Amino acid sequence: GMCPLRSAAVWILLGLTISPACAYLSAGMHPGGVAIPSWRQAGPRYANTVCGLHMKRHVETRRSMGSSREDADEEPAVKKFGKLVEVSRQKRGDVIGARGAVKVQGKKWENLVSKPPTIRVTGGTAKGRKLSRPDVYLRPMMGKVKEALFSILREFDVLRDDAVCLDTFAGCGSVGIEALSQGIGQAVFVDYSKEACRTIEDNLVHCGFGDRGFVVTSTAEKAYTDPSTMLKRVKRSGFDLVTITPPYEEVDYGLLLNKVVTSKELLRDGAVVVVEYPVELGSLPPRLGSNLIGMRNRKYGRTILAVYCLNPGVDLVPRPDEFGELRDTYLQK
Numbered sequence: 001g002m003c004p005l006r007s008a009a010v011w012i013l014l015g016l017t018i019s020p021a022c023a024y025l026s027a028g029m030h031p032g033g034v035a036i037p038s039w040r041q042a043g044p045r046y047a048n049t050v051c052g053l054h055m056k057r058h059v060e061t062r063r064s065m066g067s068s069r070e071d072a073d074e075e076p077a078v079k080k081f082g083k084l085v086e087v088s089r090q091k092r093g094d095v096i097g098a099r100g101a102v103k104v105q106g107k108k109w110e111n112l113v114s115k116p117p118t119i120r121v122t123g124g125t126a127k128g129r130k131l132s133r134p135d136v137y138l139r140p141m142m143g144k145v146k147e148a149l150f151s152i153l154r155e156f157d158v159l160r161d162d163a164v165c166l167d168t169f170a171g172c173g174s175v176g177i178e179a180l181s182q183g184i185g186q187a188v189f190v191d192y193s194k195e196a197c198r199t200i201e202d203n204l205v206h207c208g209f210g211d212r213g214f215v216v217t218s219t220a221e222k223a224y225t226d227p228s229t230m231l232k233r234v235k236r237s238g239f240d241l242v243t244i245t246p247p248y249e250e251v252d253y254g255l256l257l258n259k260v261v262t263s264k265e266l267l268r269d270g271a272v273v274v275v276e277y278p279v280e281l282g283s284l285p286p287r288l289g290s291n292l293i294g295m296r297n298r299k300y301g302r303t304i305l306a307v308y309c310l311n312p313g314v315d316l317v318p319r320p321d322e323f324g325e326l327r328d329t330y331l332q333k
Helices: 004-026 050-073 143-155 174-181 194-206 220-225 228-234 253-262
Strands: 164-168 186-191 213-217 239-244 267-278 292-300 303-310
Touching (some): 164 174, 174 186, 174 194, 174 239, 220 253, 253 267
Parallel strands (some): 164 239
Antiparallel strands (some): 292 303
C-alpha cells in the first residue's frame, strides 16, 4: 500500500547507496576502503559475489577449451600413409639372385639359392666381429649405409657412455651392437621374433657386450607406447637414440611414427631418432609432430635415412631442404 511517490523515493535512495559500492567492487575495494581479492584469488568465501559469477563463467570457458583440446588430440600427429605395395625388384644386401621375391621378415628362408650375406661390426671396439643371423628372413642394414649412419651420429654427440639406445626391428642386433661398439653406454633390442631375440643375445656375448645390452621380445609399436619397464631396467627417464629399421613392405610408416611422436616417456630431450625407409616413399616430412625436427635425410641406393632430433640445441642446424614430399605411387590404396 505504499504510495507511488514514496516508492520512487525509496528506489532513488537504494540507487544512490548501491552505485558507490559497485564502483568500489569494480575497483577491487571493499566500501570500507579495504582491498578484496580478485576473482582469481577469491576462493569459496566470495563464491556468491560479482567476482564469483565471473569465475563461474571463466571455468565454463576453460572446460570448453579443454574439450576442444581433447578433440584436437584425437587428430594424429603423423597421419596414416598406407603400406607399400610389393615392389618387384632385387633388394641389394638381402636376397641375392631372388629378383621379385618379397619375403616376410621373421619367417623361414625358403627356396633361396644363395646364402645371405655376412654381417659384421663396422667400427669401434668390436670392429670386424661377425654377427650370427637367425634362420629367418632378415633385411639388415647394408654395411655402407651403417657406416654412413654412424658418421652422422657422431656429429650429434649421441654415442656417449651415459646414453642409451633403443634398437627396434632389431633382427640380429646389428645396429644396436654397432652403437655399443662405437661408444654408447647401453642398448635395448626389440624384435617380435623369438629366434631373432635369441640370436641377439648370442651376438651380444660374442662381442663382449653381454652386460650392456638386453633383449625384449615385443612389437616395436608396444615398445614405443609403453617403454616404462625397459627404462626402469636401464635406469633412465628416456632413450637418447632410437633406431627404426622396419621391413619396408610390412609397416605403415605414418602409424609407426605417430606412436613415437605421441609417446610420453620414450625420448629424452635432445634425443635422436633414426628412420630407415625406401626410396619408393619419396620423402618423410621435415618435422614429425611439433618437436621432432628433421636434421638429415640421406639417400643410399634404395635406402633413405632420416635423422630427427627432439628439441635440438642451438648448435645443431636442421636441414629441411634435404627433405621433400611423400610419394603415394607405391602405397596401397
